[in-house]
Amino acid sequence: MLHAGTRPALIGLAAGILGLLGLGLGWLGNAATGFLLIGLSWLVERVASLMGQVERDSLLASGLERRTVALFHLLVDAGLIALAAWRSELPYTSAIPFGLNWFAPILLIGGARLVRLALPRFPRSAWLEDRLAFGLVLAIASITLPFDAAIGVAVLTLLGTCLLLLQFGTTPATDRSPNPQLTSRP
Template sequence: MAFPGTANAAQGAGLRGYLQIGGRTLLRHQIGLALSLGAKRIIVMAEGISGELVSLQHVAEAGGAQFHVVATARGLVPLLPPEDDVIVLGDGLLAMPEAFRDLIEQGPVVLTLPVETALPLGFERIDINNAFASAMRIPGRIAAGLADLPPEWNAQSALLRLAVQARVNMRGVPVAMLGDGRWSMIRDEDDAHVTERQWVRLHTSPADAGNGSLGEILAMAFVRRFGPSLLHAGTRPSVIGIAAGVTGLLGGGLAWLGNFATGFLLLGLAWLIERIGSLLGQVERDSLLASGLARRSVAFFHLLIDAGLVSVAAWRSELPVTSALPFGLNVFAPLLLVGGARLARLILAHTRGAHWLEDRLALGTLLAIVSIVLPFDAAIMLAVLTLLGTCLLMLQFGTAPAVAKAQAGGSPNPQLTSRP
């Protein structure tokens, strides 16, 4: 959703604005919120220009918005035309983008919280029952009243009073958002450390919690435990992606030299490292919008991991290489195994436990164990038969999602189906 000529006023020039969550300042997070709403003008209240504000200017301009720094409330007046929508973000506010957009997009509104809950957390009082939730959307014409106020007035408080006098609708922010970290007021470093853990957890919570595979669970646990430290240290997802590639190459090289079990394990580890990088990239993209590397090469990397597993399995095969056997026979069963896992993942997409079919850490570990303790080729062939048999049974008895839908009477092409 975009507002032509939208302005965003963010209070954050003091210590709160420069406190960091995930290696980025609160101001940077607030600019991500503004850009996600299509803001065309971003205004920051500050006493002067700093290096951080210059970098934020580049971010705002890259997102298609003008960037201004003003020192007084009166300085806002010429930047807020009457026909504009003004979105005000309070000093220290950190909100989840989805929750923020759902509450602020529905026309002019002042967001509120129960005063008894919000005041101890640092939110500003409005009246006897309500506290300001540090976010509002008002018509630009209301901001014209700033010109009549003394210059020493706080811009946020002044705009709040003007909005209340203009009888802008009030809408309550669910108190539950304060408890789970979707709506937070960051006042100092201690608040930032506590909220940061919740922030990472919220951004890495899967929609289908409970269906994660071993590799996914380990990647999520690593990001939740060490993700904030990595982001504060400036470790970007692209660096982790490079580490995953190097690990995969090392695994392939060791397998070429005959260390097959180690090769399988390192290829699985490369997949796990890539998943960690993808999760960190997802956190940055979801929260900061214009930041974080869009990892379009993830699918290609997974194909390379699969190709590596097939290659190592072919090298490990004990089938004799003679003219009596077809060329490439040692590749056939591993190729069926990996390709069958991909196909079964599509067929069983909504089935509990289907995540395991794309977990290359688990597959690499199993192949490493099989290569040490079992007849390798026989075990691979048995795994292929088991995989294909499971898919055939589920299709035969209608338990796969696509079949269940068809049996329920749904037409796959309703536009092309006609009745006499």
């Protein structure tokens, strides 16, 4: 499977194609399948990254290091936001640049990224990096729930939980400072 550095790149290309297929299906009105395909593209990209890491670690000749992983993750997040905005039933208004239907999805995905930064030691927040799980939850919400209300409740739950954990968490006082290396006493 690890032939001359080409397999991880081909799997990464397949991840990009899956993401484009998901966006296309979302644009055509099948948001649930689009969410699943974008989540699956994230998973396929993670497999490609792991294969590339194995190749670099196991071969004497250095394999190709893919430096676009962080960019791909941002594109997956942008795809989830776009699909959620297209799925939204809020009316488009020209007074707001993207419209109200973009606001809650941007807050949801941005909040998921911020929770991982704000609570790095909280083990249960690790699933917020899993875009396959995110896509699956959004697909289920798209099919079974009032989508805009579900996104709004998810944003409020995410931010409220983060604030409560930061305020009343069981971390030591030195861990509550923004930078414990600089603000704690030796």
